Amino acid sequence: MIDRLDPPLQRRAYGGDEINRVQDPWRTNSVHYVTIVLGSLLPLFVIADTMPIAPPLGFILFLGWRLMRPGLMPLWVGVPLGAFDDLFSGQPFGSAIFLWSLTMIALELIETRFPWRGFWQDWFTAGFGILLYIVAAMIVSGATLSAELLIVILPQIALSILLYPLIARVIAFADRFRLSRARRIG
Amino acid sequence: MASPKSRRSGFSKKQQYSVFTGYLLATLGAVLGLALLAISLWQPAIMQPLRGTATTIASPAGEATATARAGKNGIWATISGFWRAGSQNAALREEVEIARIRLAETQAVEAENDRLKALLGLYNQENPPVATTRLVASSSSSVRRFAYIGVGRADGVEIGMPVHSERGVIGRILETSFASSRVLLLTDTESVLPVRRASDQTVAFAEGRGDGFLRIRLINLGLNPLEIGDVFVTSGAGGYYRPGVAVAVLSEITPDGGIAQLIAEPAATNYVSVEPIYEPLAVEAAGVRERDELTEEELAN
Numbered sequence: 199m200i201d202r203l204d205p206p207l208q209r210r211a212y213g214g215d216e217i218n219r220v221q222d223p224w225r226t227n228s229v230h231y232v233t234i235v236l237g238s239l240l241p242l243f244v245i246a247d248t249m250p251i252a253p254p255l256g257f258i259l260f261l262g263w264r265l266m267r268p269g270l271m272p273l274w275v276g277v278p279l280g281a282f283d284d285l286f287s288g289q290p291f292g293s294a295i296f297l298w299s300l301t302m303i304a305l306e307l308i309e310t311r312f313p314w315r316g317f318w319q320d321w322f323t324a325g326f327g328i329l330l331y332i333v334a335a336m337i338v339s340g341a342t343l344s345a346e347l348l349i350v351i352l353p354q355i356a357l358s359i360l361l362y363p364l365i366a367r368v369i370a371f372a373d374r375f376r377l378s379r380a381r382r383i384g
Numbered sequence: 385m386a387s388p389k390s391r392r393s394g395f396s397k398k399q400q401y402s403v404f405t406g407y408l409l410a411t412l413g414a415v416l417g418l419a420l421l422a423i424s425l426w427q428p429a430i431m432q433p434l435r436g437t438a439t440t441i442a443s444p445a446g447e448a449t450a451t452a453r454a455g456k457n458g459i460w461a462t463i464s465g466f467w468r469a470g471s472q473n474a475a476l477r478e479e480v481e482i483a484r485i486r487l488a489e490t491q492a493v494e495a496e497n498d499r500l501k502a503l504l505g506l507y508n509q510e511n512p513p514v515a516t517t518r519l520v521a522s523s524s525s526s527v528r529r530f531a532y533i534g535v536g537r538a539d540g541v542e543i544g545m546p547v548h549s550e551r552g553v554i555g556r557i558l559e560t561s562f563a564s565s566r567v568l569l570l571t572d573t574e575s576v577l578p579v580r581r582a583s584d585q586t587v588a589f590a591e592g593r594g595d596g597f598l599r600i601r602l603i604n605l606g607l608n609p610l611e612i613g614d615v616f617v618t619s620g621a622g623g624y625y626r627p628g629v630a631v632a633v634l635s636e637i638t639p640d641g642g643i644a645q646l647i648a649e650p651a652a653t654n655y656v657s658v659e660p661i662y663e664p665l666a667v668e669a670a671g672v673r674e675r676d677e678l679t680e681e682e683l684a685n
Contacts, residue, residue, distance in 0.1 A: 242442060243449040245531065246524035247650035248571055248596025254525045273406035277413040284431075285438040288523020288530045291431035292420025299414035303407065336527045340425055342573040346595040347527055354525070 212378045219379035229376035230263045230270060231279070233369070238283040249350040253358035254331065255365075256283045260298060261327055262362070262369045264305050265320045276302045293338045297331055317366070325359040332358065429559065436536070436561020439521070443534040443564045446520025511626075513548075513657035515539045519567075519650055527594060529572035531555065531650055533658070536563045541658050544624055544667065549656045552630035552648035553577065553618060557658065565658075569650055570631070571596055578621035579631050581614050588641055590616060590631055598632050600641040610634055610642050623666025626659065 212221070238256030246252060260279060264271065276298030283294040308323060315323075332355050336347060424431055521532040535541050537560050545557045547567050555569040568575050575592040579600070586609055590598040600616065602608065614634040620627030632644035650656075661667055 239442065241525040242521040242523075242532075243446055244524040245450075245453065245519055245522045245651045247522070247529065247531070247569060247646075249594070250523075250525055250527055252524035272409075274409035274413045276410065277416065280417060285435050286442065288526040288528045290421055290424035290428065291435065292417050292422070292424050294417075296414055296417030296421050299410050299417055303410050303414065306407070306410075338421055338425070339527050340428070340574070341527050341594055344573070344594065346593050346597075347573070350595040351527060 212374065216382075218382055218384045220381050220383055221377055221379055222381040225376055225378075225380060229372055230267070233372050234259045234263065234279055235282055238279075238286055242286045250354045251357075253354060253361055254287070254328075254335070256287075257294070257298070257301075257331055258324070258328060258358060258362060258365050259369065261301065261305075261324050262365050264302065265315075265324060266366065266369055267373065268305075268309055273302050273306060274299070276300075289335060290338065290340050293335060296338075297334055301327060301331070317363075320366070321362055324362045328358045328362070329355055432559050433561065436559060436564060436566075439532050439566070440536065440561055440564040443520045443532060446532065447518065447534055450518040450520050511660045511662075513659050514541055514545060516655055516657045518654065519656060520564075522569075522650070527573075529569040529575075529592065529594065530558070531567040531569055533565050533567060533656065534563065535658065536560050536565050538562055541565050542661070544661055546625045546629075546659050546661075547656050548629060548659055549648045549650070549653035551653070552646075553625065554648050554650050554653070554656055556624060570598060570646060577625070577631065578619045579616040580619040581610070582617045582630075583614070586610070587619055587621070588616070590644065593643075596646070597635075598644045598646065599638075600632070600634065600644050602641045605640060608637060608639065608641065610637055612637065612642075614642075615647075616644060620662060623663035623669075624661055626662045 234256055237259035240255050241252035244252045256279070260276075277295055280294035280296070280298035281291075283298070284291045287294060304327075305323070312319065332351055336351055337343065341347060420431075515533075515535040517533045517535045519531045520534045523530040531554075533541075533547070541557060541560050543557055543560055547554045547556060553570060555567045555572075555575065557565050558568040559566040569592070570577060570590065571592045571594065573592050573594040577590045577598075578587070579590045580587045587603050589601045589603065591601060593599050600610070602610070612634055616631045616634070618625040618627055618629045618631060630647045632646055634642045634644045636643040
């Protein structure tokens with residue numbers, strides 16, 4: 199879990215001058231999962247007839263939450279979240295379970311090597327992760343692999359990597375909401 | 385930010401065990417995923433009920449976005465229409481004149497066709513579509529090209545039925561569940577469609593390339609008779625598709641055929657219709673058994 203900041207500082211950072219407010223446990227434990235699940239669902243509603251155009255939003259959000267809040271999600275969380283993503287992504291069932299679990303393990307190893315990271319380093323890690331993920335997802339998708347497919351995923355990769363800073367801001371916003379002191383006591 | 389203190393194990397046996405268990409569970413998860421992946425690649429239909437239920441639940445939201453999408457297209461068309469209204473009007477008038485003439489000619493041909501068919505004793509009644517619906521979703525982040533429609537088994541949709549838009553073929557039904565179905569679009573790399581050139585009987589296969597184009601493969605190899613701009617229509621071979629529905633226009637010539645562009649782009653269509661399988665008998669006959677031996681019953685007859 200998150201280390202407790204100095205209480206007065208925390209109070210200022212997460213809203214409210216009142217002293218009878220604490221974090222809502224439901225909110226603290228669910229917002230990250232809800233955003234990832236919504237991210238898995240969103241690309242479904244874009245009609246792409248010629249080539250993959252939508253970034254794998256579920257995966258990017260998953261990666262972002264993991265990079266920005268290490269230890270928030272358990273190490274095995276790739277299994278349930280990946281299974282949900284597989285239901286809607288059009289990939290064969292099991293591909294996201296496999297790739298998201300590998301991502302969790304890989305990020306854990308990176309984390310032990312580089313415990314303190316800045317935003318640029320996180321963007322590099324995320325970008326590299328997205329690149330590997332999209333290529334790996336193409337390989338296991340069951341499609342007949344060809345040079346055309348490789349060309350087709352390039353715009354998707356570029357878009358996804360460029361989208362990461364924006365997603366990071368969205369995650370930061372969701373995180374502030376998650377940790378806001380919303381529950382009244384007494 | 386750095387890992388919280390609670391995740392550094394230090395000398396605490398309990399912490400060390402919990403970190404170890406975390407890694408173990410994640411590895412088991414990856415192995416489970418790999419196993420499921422292998423099973424789904426080997427038997428794609430095995431996870432179908434679960435996936436179908438999920439899509440059925442999500443498709444009402446897709447109806448809403450489909451409506452919004454159609455509205456948005458309309459707005460753009462209106463704005464761009466205002467922009468070049470005059471010149472377009474003149475051009476359209478001319479086109480309508482020509483189209484009227486062609487229509488009259490076509491009616492004559494149709495009448496003659498009916499007469500000849502009647503002579504031959506061929507009865508070819510047009511089957512009404514099974515269902516008319518919108519494309520509600522698609523696999524837009526995957527390299528596979530699937531679309532989803534909000535009708536399923538409850539509406540009489542069955543696996544293999546062709547899906548048409550008002551412009552031409554879009555794909556065929558790959559999986560059905562109670563109230564939603566998955567459509568394999570023509571652009572998917574696993575999609576193969578028997579076609580012929582509209583102007584003559586040059587037969588070919590139209591295979592998806594995965595990048596929005598179709599690869600036209602001629603069946604009779606030799607001199608390549610194709611030219612850029614040739615229109616391909618379904619040939620009806622195989623029995624799934626009604627013959628004579630527009631598929632693609634040739635845009636590039638290769639030694640064994642060409643590269644063609646779709647006529648009916650799914651993203652640009654409002655409504656699609658699911659049509660019944662054209663010749664169910666032919667589809668049945670095409671199913672070849674692994675070892676073509678007669679069964680006991682067939683031997684008895």
